[in-house]
Amino acid sequence: MKTENYLRLTQFYQNYATVVDQANWSAWLDMFTDDCIYKVQARENYDRNLPMAALSLTSKGMLQDRIYGITETIFHDPYHQLHMVSSPLILSESDTGIIESQANYTVLRTKNDGIAEVFNVGRYLDRIRITQDSIKLESRLCIFDNEMILNSLIYPI
Incomplete structure (x- = not known):
C-alpha cells in the first residue's frame, strides 16, 4: 500500500461526505x-447475492437524472443529512491505479422541525480509479444494515 494513496483516499472519503451533506450535486457527479455503478442495497440482499436494491444506477447519465429528479421534480419534506465516515480500509491496490476499499458510514437526518434521527448505517464497498490528477469512483455499493429505509431515499448515501 502506498501511503500517499491512503492519505488521498482518506481525504476523498471525507470530501464525498461533505459534498453530499452540502448538496453540491455537480461536485458529487x-x-x-462516466461508466460508474452506484447502488444502495440492503445487507441481506448483498450477502445472499440477490439483485434487489433500493437504488441502482449504472452510468453517470443515470446519476445526472437522479440529481435532476432531486432538484426539479421530487416533492418531499426537506431535510439535511450529516455523514460520518470511518477511515477507509484498502482491500486491494493494483499497479494500474485501481483501489478496492471499504469504509463504514452513518447518515443522520435532520428535518426542519429540528429532530435528528439515524437515517442509514452501513458500509461503502468501492472500486476507485486513482491517477496523478484525480480520484474517481468506478463503483460505489452502499450496503445498509437496517432492513428498511425510513420513508424514502431521496439524496445519495
Whole structure:
C-alpha cells in the first residue's frame, strides 16, 4: 500500500461526505467515472447475492437524472443529512491505479422541525480509479444494515 494513496483516499472519503451533506450535486457527479455503478442495497440482499436494491444506477447519465429528479421534480419534506465516515480500509491496490476499499458510514437526518434521527448505517464497498490528477469512483455499493429505509431515499448515501 502506498501511503500517499491512503492519505488521498482518506481525504476523498471525507470530501464525498461533505459534498453530499452540502448538496453540491455537480461536485458529487464529478466524483464518478462516466461508466460508474452506484447502488444502495440492503445487507441481506448483498450477502445472499440477490439483485434487489433500493437504488441502482449504472452510468453517470443515470446519476445526472437522479440529481435532476432531486432538484426539479421530487416533492418531499426537506431535510439535511450529516455523514460520518470511518477511515477507509484498502482491500486491494493494483499497479494500474485501481483501489478496492471499504469504509463504514452513518447518515443522520435532520428535518426542519429540528429532530435528528439515524437515517442509514452501513458500509461503502468501492472500486476507485486513482491517477496523478484525480480520484474517481468506478463503483460505489452502499450496503445498509437496517432492513428498511425510513420513508424514502431521496439524496445519495
